[in-house]
């Protein structure tokens with residue numbers, strides 16, 4: 470037992486020793502573990518530091534790579550630039566060599582030009598002195614032009630006075646006779662003995678006496694001018710143009726075409742549509758426009774207006790009216806400003822073209838009337854009136870003139886017009902006869918009145934004479950163109966017309982007066 474106790478004690482002592490050893494081994498192990506942990510921590514921190522350093526090194530390497538690439542690019546660009554610079558230097562060198570050559574030749578040219586400039590300068594000096602001389606000459610030439618313009622204006626006034634004197638010497642009523650060409654039928658025996666002045670016309674008729682003897686009658690007439698059948702519109706106008714022109718000088722002018730139906734009145738006054746056939750109205754108006762245009766250089770300014778009326782059965786119709794046929798009643802009024810017809814169109818005219826278009830309008834309206842009323846145009850009087858007012862900005866003169874161009878109705882007597890049986894024709898013919906004899910009476914009364922006489926002038930006896938009162942009085946210039954038919958069948962009618970025209974031609978009416986207005 471004891472042994473056992475001793476053994477237990479020994480075992481216990483062993484156990485304690487082993488426990489102590491275990492405790493110390495455990496503490497040693499703890500320490501070693503601690504050391505291991507700390508060594509492991511240190512190793513981790515070293516690893517982390519290394520990996521950071523590796524990262525930094527890699528970044529650094531990348532950066533350097535980038536820089537190397539950039540430097541390589543720069544180097545490539547620089548090489549390209551260098552190459553270009555080399556090329557440009559070589560081209561500049563060649564340009565420079567060209568420029569040097571050009572410079573050399575320019576230097577030569579500059580020297581030549583300098584020599585030329587010197588020569589031109591000396592020419593310029595000469596020209597400058599010539600110019601001064603010319604300026605002086607121009608000054609005196611302008612002075613001379615002004616003087617000549619003044620002279621021209623004075624000459625124009627003198628021309629107007631002389632022109633008027635010539636017209637006066639020719640008589641303020643003048644009569645022309647125009648025989649139209651033959652158209653088929655047998656001709657009357659007519660001769661024109663005055664080959665020089667063309668003032669005479671002779672008609673011959675033969676008849677048998679009761680005893681069977683042949684009697685030859687000779688009728689001799691003298692006028693201011695006789696136009697033979699071959700005469701042209703231009704020939705007639707040449708004689709009329711001066712008279713028509715008077716209206717630009719401030720005169721009232723009246724030109725009538727008188728004669729039996731078909732004797733050529735409309736042909737004379739209006740004429741055809743071509744330059745050669747156009748009649749007195751378009752020619753006179755064109756002349757007036759031409760003269761007013763020329764007179765502009767002498768300081769004259771003109772305004773013109775036109776009116777175209779028809780007198781049929783003692784009633785006035787406006788050929789420039791609006792409708793196709795004029796139904797208005799028109800009245801003639803005279804006052805200090807001239808003659809006015811109520812309710813009619815007065816058209817302002819600025820060019821011959823405008824005149825042509827109003828003539829065409831009037832003609833178309835006459836044609837309408839002619840179709841409506843049995844060839845009315847030859848049974849009515851047509852009166853074209855051109856009123857003209859002018860003022861001269863240099864002299865202050867003002868004038869107003871009026872040109873009446875009248876195509877009278879056919880003048881044949883009642884029996885020869887075959888009108889006796891037809892009431893309408895009878896009325897027409899009576900109206901025509903009344904107005905034509907009123908025209909003859911007015912002209913006769915003006916002739917009897919003389920310069921200062923008090924004689925009553927029966928203007929009111931017909932619409933025609935009343936309308937033309939201001940253009941028929943002694944203050945105006947009147948021309949009657951007697952149109953004659955060359956036909957043997959019309960001989961008696963022609964003799965009647967010639968006798969009427971002779972009466973007119975033998976009338977002397979007063980002196981024409983300018984329509985001058987005091988300048989304002």
Ligand SMILES: Nc1ncnc2c1ncn2[C@@H]1O[C@H](COP(=O)(O)OP(=O)(O)OP(=O)(O)O)[C@@H](O)[C@H]1O
Pocket residue numbers: 648649650698728729730731732733734735736737846847848878879952
């Ligand atoms: N000098 C002339 N030259 C050529 N033809 C003319 C001439 N005179 C008149 N005639 C012609 O004679 C014809 C009659 O003339 P116009 O119509 O002018 O006569 P009129 O007297 O005006 O007649 P109405 O009184 O009927 O109007 C027309 O065909 C016209 O062309």
